[in-house]
Amino acid sequence: MKIYLIGYMASGKSTAGKELAELLKCSFVDVDEYVEKQQGKAISLIFEERGEEYFRHIEKVALREISQLYKNCVIATGGGTSCFYSNIDFMNIDGVTVYLRLEVATLVARLLNDHTQRPLISGKSKTDLNDYILNALNLRRKFYEKSHIVLDVDDYSSHEVATMIREIVMQHK
C-alpha cells in the first residue's frame, strides 16, 4: 500500500512520514528530496534558475516515477504537489491520501522557526507570511481536502500523528 502525506509547508509531512514508515516497516520517500537528488540541485536553485512552472513539471514526473518504483511506502509530498496537474486525483487512485491540516497561526510559527530554504516564502515578515498562507490555503484547500483522510494535527506530536495514521489506515484496509 502507498500512503501519501498531503499538506502545506511545515505541516510535518516528512517528520511524521519517516516515523510512520518505521512503524509500518516500509520505505519512506520524500518527493522534494527525490527531485533534488535527480536534478543534483536544491529546490530553491531549481526555482531560481528555471522557475516554478518547470519545477511543477518535474515534480509531476517525479511523483509518477516514485509510484512506479515503490509498492509499499510512505510518500511525503511537497506543499504544492497536490495542487498542480491532476496530482491529487492520481494519488487518490494510487494509494491512501492523508491531509495533515493545521491552523494558519501554527504554520506561521513553525515556518518562522524553520530554516529550510523555501523559495515561495523566503524573506517574508511574520505579517506577510500570515497573509501569504491565508491566501495560499484559500486556493489550495480544495485540492488538499480531496484527500481520503483529513487530520487536524495542531495539537499532536509527529509520533502521535504517525500512530494515528497507522490506526486509521489499518481500519481502511
Ligand code: S3P
Ligand atoms: C512548496 C513546498 C515545498 C517545495 C517547494 C514548493 C509549495 O515542499 O516542494 O518549495 O508550493 O508549497 P515542503 O512542503 O516540503 O516545504
